[in-house]
Every structure is written in structure tokens, then in C-alpha cells.
Amino acid sequence: MNKFKDILPKELAMDPFDGFRNWAMITAEVDGVHNSMIIGWGGLGVLWRKDVATVYVRENRYTYEFIEKADKFTISFYDEKYKEQLKVYGTKSGKDIDKDFVTNFHPIKINDAVTYEEAHTTIVCKKIYQAKLEPQFYLNDVADQFYGINNDLTRHHMYIGEIERIVKK
Numbered sequence: 512m513n514k515f516k517d518i519l520p521k522e523l524a525m526d527p528f529d530g531f532r533n534w535a536m537i538t539a540e541v542d543g544v545h546n547s548m549i550i551g552w553g554g555l556g557v558l559w560r561k562d563v564a565t566v567y568v569r570e571n572r573y574t575y576e577f578i579e580k581a582d583k584f585t586i587s588f589y590d591e592k593y594k595e596q597l598k599v600y601g602t603k604s605g606k607d608i609d610k611d612f613v614t615n616f617h618p619i620k621i622n623d624a625v626t627y628e629e630a631h632t633t634i635v636c637k638k639i640y641q642a643k644l645e646p647q648f649y650l651n652d653v654a655d656q657f658y659g660i661n662n663d664l665t666r667h668h669m670y671i672g673e674i675e676r677i678v679k680k
């Protein structure tokens with residue numbers, strides 16, 4: 512934990528487009544148990560005069576059960592050398608395996624939320640808004656490929672978190 516230092520959101524010298532495209536991790540904890548998965552969709556910005564981060568979690572992810580109940584979540588970013596471990600977080604479910612054990616990643620707590628020692632940057636967020644992405648609000652057919660033309664596949668939920676803290680190695 513000592514190797515992390517706090518930075519301000521405006522000091523985050525990282526392109527968020529690259530950050531999410533090169534895979535980020537989301538972690539949420541409930542009653543002392545956490546689950547993590549890879550996210551490729553997300554954003555950083557400003558809402559209601561607050562610095563915020565937005566993530567999208569599909570209902571069939573095990574992580575959904577955690578982020579629904581948790582007050583906070585973390586978004587963490589990793590160096591390329593961890594790609595193999597990150598694949599485990601992005602292809603296996605915490606329902607089936609202990610991903611931290613398999614990858615030998617080391618969870619640590621910051622601000623009552625969980626991230627990993629291996630992360631080069633972690634954003635701690637407090638949930639301030641959440642919404643299911645409902646089919647009647649899609650403005651084009653881009654969503655068909657994700658939810659089926661009959662809209663019969665599970666949906667994503669959007670979570671907007673106020674950025675409470677950013678730590679960086």
C-alpha cells in the first residue's frame with residue numbers, strides 16, 4: 512500500500528480511451544467478499560459538479576450481484592505484463608473459480624473498497640447513480656448486436672460513481 516500515492520483527478524496523466532480499451536478491472540465488495548472482472552466499456556467525466564467514473568456491467572456477470580449491493584467500486588488499471596492474469600478476470604466467472612487465487616493477484620483495501628497491489632492506478636468510486644439500459648431508449652440499432660434483434664439477451668446496467676480517491680504507483 513505504501514507504494515501508492517494519491518493524485519487528483521486532474522493529475523491523471525492517462526488517456527481514458529486507452530485505459531478502457533487496454534482493459535480495466537472493476538471490483539466490488541459486499542460483506543467482506545469481493546469479486547472482480549474486466550471492463551472494456553467505461554468513462555471518466557463530470558456530472559453534477561463532481562468528478563465521476565461510469566461503468567457498464569451486464570446482468571449475467573457475477574460482479575453484477577456485488578456492484579448492485581456495494582456502496583463503492585474500484586476501477587483499476589494494469590501494465591501490459593499482467594495481460595494473462597487479466598484474461599482470467601475477463602473470461603472466467605467468480606461463480607466458478609477464485610480468480611485471485613488462480614492469478615496470484617493480491618487484493619488490498621483502500622477507502623473501504625478493494626483493489627490489487629498489481630494495479631498501477633486505482634480509482635475509488637462511490638456509487639451515485641445507476642440505471643438499466645432499457646431497449647426503448649436506444650436511438651439506433653447498434654445495440655442489436657449486443658442484446659439480440661429481439662432484445663432477448665441480458666442487459667447492461669450503468670453505474671456512475673463519484674471519484675473519491677485516485678492512487679497511483
Ligand SMILES: Cc1cc2nc3c(=O)[nH]c(=O)nc-3n(C[C@H](O)[C@H](O)[C@H](O)COP(=O)(O)O)c2cc1C
Pocket residue numbers: 534546547548549550551552553567568569571572573574575600601602603604605606
Ligand atoms: C476485454 C474485455 C472487456 C470486457 N468488458 C466488459 C464490460 O464492460 N462490461 C461487462 O459486463 N463485461 C465485460 N467483459 C466480460 C467480463 O469481464 C466477463 O464476463 C467476466 O468473466 C465476468 O466475470 P464474473 O462473472 O466473475 O463477474 C469484458 C471482457 C473482456 C475480455
